Amino acid sequence: METFYRTHCYLVEHTNAPVRRLLMDEINWNDRLIGIKGTRGIGKTTFLLQYAKEKFGTDRSCLYINMNNFYFSDHTIVDFAEQFVNDGGKVLLIDQVFKYPEWSHDLRICYERFPQLKIVFTNSSVMQLEDFPEINDICKLYHIRGFSFREFLNLKTGHSFHPYTLQEILENHQPIADTVLRNTKPLDYFKDYLHHGFYPFFLENRNYSENLVKTMNMMIEVDILLIKQIELKYLTKIKKLLYLVAVDGPVAPNISQLAKEIETSRATVMNYIKYLSEARLINMIYPNGESFPKKPSKLLMHNTNLMYAIYPIKFEKKDVLNTFLLNALSKGHNIYKGDRGSSFSVDEGIRLRIAMEEGETKNNPRYYYAIRNMSVGHGNQIPLWLFGFLY
Template structure:
């Protein structure tokens, strides 16, 4: 255990508080059992260490461990927790839980047997977290760390700090909001950069290598997270990669499941499963006309890449700007709002209808609709029901 403590101190000493995710303030840290899920590279490990610093946890009563450490080849997580508690430990932070075979059952036992210790765990495999959530639901409160919003990207890039806004306030006061922001920065000067490489914090390491790293992260997620969870063969993983390649060149589109399954060479049900796997990995997003009562074998109305950066990483030709705009809108709004596909405009959120387009987008398609809005790219400030696309990046 001494080596684990040394590694913990070394990582803690390298942690800085200059860039802290908004989720830090949204998590109720008074809970004794907290889970944080999120795609690879979202910043979960950094969040754990910043939690120690922000809340000023006593380092002698706190321990961080990653379950991919070689220590756990000969030691159990439960035995570590037992030793930690006996030495006065109060806060056990556990990273990469999906790397440990019996993590959910051992975490339950730790929670039940050591009532004076707080457990915070993270997992890069959202699939593993979701499959275990039923077992942990009566105990753990699970949050998701999404990629950076455009607002967070501006802060992490040290351009400017802004407060979050609500969708309701934006729809009513978007002109005033945009004018206030534009008086401080030129948002369009940074918006294209965000769309290209700003979703994950590791853009700070090397912007030029970001697309390559994102591609590698996606391939690793498919190759390592899917097979043990769904008992998939190497051949199935290759089929999923083929499907992703097809989607990257085609989204957004209304899928013909029969034709798509024939092209990939799998059954209809297998194709629907593959699409679900890709969404669980936060690579593809399925959109339905009605978000109520969605079944596992229900065909999605439309398919999108999960966030704009993926389009630039996977596309072997110029990324489609219409797809980029819509992917951005969904990625920002879906964090707090259920989004439905609409046959009139592009998207529906509750009673509001949204049509996405360029700065010259007309009102024609939504002219007969109430509570309808044009979301326009390449404009700084909107007018009446026409709102700048970039402003929706301030929702979270």
């Protein structure tokens, strides 16, 4: 146990999160079993350690452990938790819990056996709580996202801009933009964000694109194959499917053609598309009222950084901007296929359309226009970058 405490203290003391994530204040920390899921490389470990640092420091009542540790190949979480509680432990932070067999079963036992213990665990983005009936009724699950443009801008400029709701942006975008522009020029940073601002490892002194490609491979190999228990021989099919989807761009997928290309059935292609979506590699867009297992109306990459990482792909600039807008809106909003005049329909019929320049399209008062090369908007013309302030 002392070895785990020493590791915990070292990690907490050397944790320096560049951005305090909003999720820290959105979680109800009074709950006894909290799950945090997110894509590989998104900062789940840093988030756990930042929580420990903020709330406990090196107090021994909180302990971080990682299921990669070989100790847990011969010891159970339940036995470890019992020893921790007997030593006065109150909060157990478990990283990469999916690496441990029967993890949901053991967490249920811990929940019932140690009522004084709180457990916070991280898991892959493909985790669906309904697949784990042992903890479905007692676990509160949260999703940690990549950096928003607001967070990226704060990092680059040293400012502390706060987020706005969609309604605030739609109704008050001009004074909000004015406030930001008094301190910095967001358009100077927007192109960089689209290329390399979503994943925290852009802060590391490594080649970002190469690192992202490795991360994407790990998403498929671990988050899909390992967790979904798919045989390794199907790895190349899933990777090829992702590439074909990326090459095709944001269009309705031709499932029969994709099935022919990767030599599998239509049903398998649809399942693979669902897994890629759960791994946060792509986004599926449906008309309002439809969902999986129906064929999506459109497939987009999950975020713009992924588009630049898959080479060689020729994509339209508007495809990148639509991907950015969809990703920014996807926290807390329902997004559906737009009508012929709009890119997306959001929640209860808010119509949004991308434009590169003001005046590019005929202004229709039924739509809101998200405009790329605009610093300050007016009326229903809104700077696209401002939607990056939604979280």
